Amino acid sequence: MQFQYKYHGNTAIANTPTSVGMSFVPDVYRQPTFFAGKLRKHIAFREAMSALHDVVIADLRYTPKDRTAYKAWAAEQEDIWLADMMEEASGVNAQIQEIRAELEGLRKEKYTVMESFYTAQNKYFKYLYRKNYIAWLVLDPVITVHPDELFFECFSRDESSYGKLGCDYDMFKEIHECECGTTNIDYSAHLYNEFQKIREYKETGFIVDPIGFSVQTTGESDYKEVKIDLPDSWVRGFLQVSSAMTLPARTFDLHPMDMYNFLFLLKRQKEKESPRSMRYILKPGEPVKVVFEPWNHEVVCSRSIYKGNEETEVRVWGRRRLFILERLIPVAKRFTISLLGTGMPSFYIADLGDMNFTLGLSGWTANDWTRMGNFDLMAPRAETEPMTQQTVYTALRENWVEDADSLSNRLNLDRKTVLGALSAFTQAGRAIFDLNKKVFRIRELSREALPVDRLRFANEREASANHFIDRKAVTLKSSTGTDGTLRLSGTVKDKKTKYKPELLIDSDERLAQATCTCNFYTQNKLYKGPCEHMLALRIRHSREKV
Incomplete structure (x- = not known):
């Protein structure tokens, strides 16, 4: 999927002994969005932006060992080994030594000829790494200006971590101009180093520059156009995050020192075998306990009391991604953790006073938002008419x-109708659910409508579910509980086999529990999302209500 941007110049940071000026250049192709103000809290902003940068560059995917040098050496040695073998058979030692000397001379001559090329190539790659590293990794960050706050969003390189930094307007002591909307900002690698120069004694200005939006009849050379061809997985991942935020979760607060203890233990230990999980032990009225496997070290969070109603135990993986939060510990008041379940996504919200930082982690580092966990499938699915959807969107x-x-x-x-409409716009990239304030926000991910039909079926399961409905291969029974929950059961005929899925849907139209007799559920439970038979049952029920 190709995105095209046009910037009036480059984002710049001007440093003087007494002030820092940050001027972010927005995409002029989009609706005018701008902001200008002066920071009140400098250090907290610096650390939060640094944490956001850590999300952008994070890549914890397994990288196989580079054996290029070994293979090159082995190729050179092959001739020598072959000659040694032939020497024993034919006794042509003198001839072999002559050939070896000739080969060595040729190799030296080759290196002499190619030395300038290798040197230039090395300098070029170092230049790219230093000057344009971020551009290799992701789309330019998304910034949204709203009446109550402005916020940045980004994804990690491995698409397993999501970062959102929200800044309330109390964060600024002066606000000169403001226009609500969403835009991409020109962002380059050297800006991270400039952020590190922010100090409390320096007056710091923050500007999303509106100059580029003014009508230009000349000076087109001042603009630069950028085209980025992103995989569908990146876009779909952005859409998945907000759906995961709307799912039922176990939520509790942690003291910053408890988070420090987690990271301190992980720094001192290096796991060499499975399991590599964190096991949260949550008991009402008792301190939160976390067991780090495989060492079974237990950390008791005596400052953090679990206030939930039920005793539970949740295991999460990919814990080393928590180091993204390390720089926030000194400036955070507390961390609010939302756990969706064992092997499911987790969210960590750092309360920074007038700012909040949300870190969303998929179930595993290798289990990214786009291929393994299809959480939009479990979001509210109440079907609504197009006119009703537009009414809700216009009101929002x-x-x-x-x-x-x-x-x-x-x-x-x-309420279910409203949630269904909001869910549709969330999945289309036109809205987002703010987990920190529990509200929906307008956020247009792109200036043009996303190809929803192309992004609609992230996998074959959802497409198969619709095919079952079209072939009338689904039977359905439903019952409603006194607490507003809905229980669905029935059969789905797939060729000659009948499967028996059962679903429990809560009062907010979210999938709370589910089982099925198919092989996909037997192997994966709900860790990879619902199977096609569960989806078919739910789609059939939704269509019958219309």
């Missing part, structure tokens, strides 16, 4: 940010 755009209950009351619509 009036205030830019609002919760589902407020929208439901204001529009006099059923």
